[in-house]
Amino acid sequence: MSLPRLGVVIVTMGTRPSELGALLASIEKQDVPAARVVLIGNATPLTEVDVAANVTKIPLDGNLGCPGGRNVGLEMLRESGEADVVIELDDDGLLITADVFRKVQQLFAADPRLGIIGFRVADEHGRTERRWVPRLRADDPMRRGQVTAFLGGGHAFSMPMLSAIGLWASEFFFGHEESDLAWRALDAGWTILYEPDLVLQHPKTSPARHAGYYRFTARNRVWLARRRLPALLVPVYLGVWILLTMALIRTLTGLKAWWSGFLEGVRKPCGPRQPMKWRTVWRMTRLGRPPIL
Structure with a gap:
């Protein structure tokens, strides 16, 4: 079974330097290395961010929003041909185990129609809020299976899927770009899997905090x-x-x-x-x- 090469895209506005540093360190600790990590600076120069050799920094003059920034990273990985699967992570997230990338790799290798894997998001106490579970019946965050949505904070995409359906709807700027992409994927016959064993630790925050x-x-x-x-x-x-x-x-x-x-x-x-x-x-x-x- 051929295992896909992994790329990572992270978008930051430079407002969470300690959290970003911890995330990059957790990526380095993965037992399967990423072929390329792309760090996008939305209206930030990234000059103060120390990175490993496999990390490419792309500072942007303006703020393209989360989907627009991620598209820059996805385009780079697509043009370089370095990745078959891309993992996208919030800059204040944290990978708390070292086997996340390996599990992602195995899941995509086992199912050629798997388009998206949604991670389980949990706070520092291991609790997953109901709004973080991508289904209407959200009482059990540990229930694995096919779903119709995924969380933008932690997920993985098949690059062949993105080539078929297109990238993020950058005009959305913030909010519901995940639904737009998920609906396109489902309409094209791809599968979305919610995998609770893949955990992204994320602080408990309100989405209404964003202007x-x-x-x-x-x-x-x-x-x-x-x-x-x-x-x-x-x-x-x-x-x-x-x-x-x-x-x-x-x-x-x-x-x-x-x-x-x-x-x-x-x-x-x-x-x-x-x-x-x-x-x-x-x-x-x-x-x-x-x-x-």
């Missing part, structure tokens, strides 16, 4: 629906999320930002429309998450 969270969340949900859903499901999906949002957001400031983003998503171009097939809708429903939730 523009509510605006980007609303805008990108509309864009996701416009880009990927059959026409009949677009109003259903958006109606469900309007109701959920009105029930969950408790501040007037948050509601104003959300509705501003929603209207922006309706009015502004969202990129090419390529709705998923109805058989993909049924496949996602059988996997436990129809594309209206």
Whole structure:
């Protein structure tokens, strides 16, 4: 069985130097080395970051957002031909065991239609929050299996899959780019596996800490629906999320930002429309998450 070569992409804004240093050290401790690690500096020069010989630093003048920054790293790995599988990690994550890369390598080698592996994210106490489990029934974070989504903080991609479906939707900038990519992968017949044995330690934080969270969340949900859903499901999906949002957001400031983003998503171009097939809708429903939730 031929084992795939591994590449790693990390995007940083230079605001977490100690966490980034610990992550890079944990990558160096893996019992299967990465062929290439690409460190992207989103609007940061990376001059103060010490790296190993297999790490390439790419400082960017501007902030391309997480998906845009990751695309720079993916393009480099694709052009160099050094990797068959790419692992993407948040800069404040940490690999707490040395066998993560080896397990990723074995899983992809065993299944040529495996497109994405989602890691289990856990805090420093080993706890996995419900919102970190990529399924609706999130009571058991240790349940392994096929899913319809993955977490952006820690995952692995098949490079042949990316060649077939394309890279991240960089126009999303922040939020729901994972759903866009996952839906494209499923529609093209690839498998998404949630593997809880692959752990990325990550601090317990609120996604609302990011500036523009509510605006980007609303805008990108509309864009996701416009880009990927059959026409009949677009109003259903958006109606469900309007109701959920009105029930969950408790501040007037948050509601104003959300509705501003929603209207922006309706009015502004969202990129090419390529709705998923109805058989993909049924496949996602059988996997436990129809594309209206």
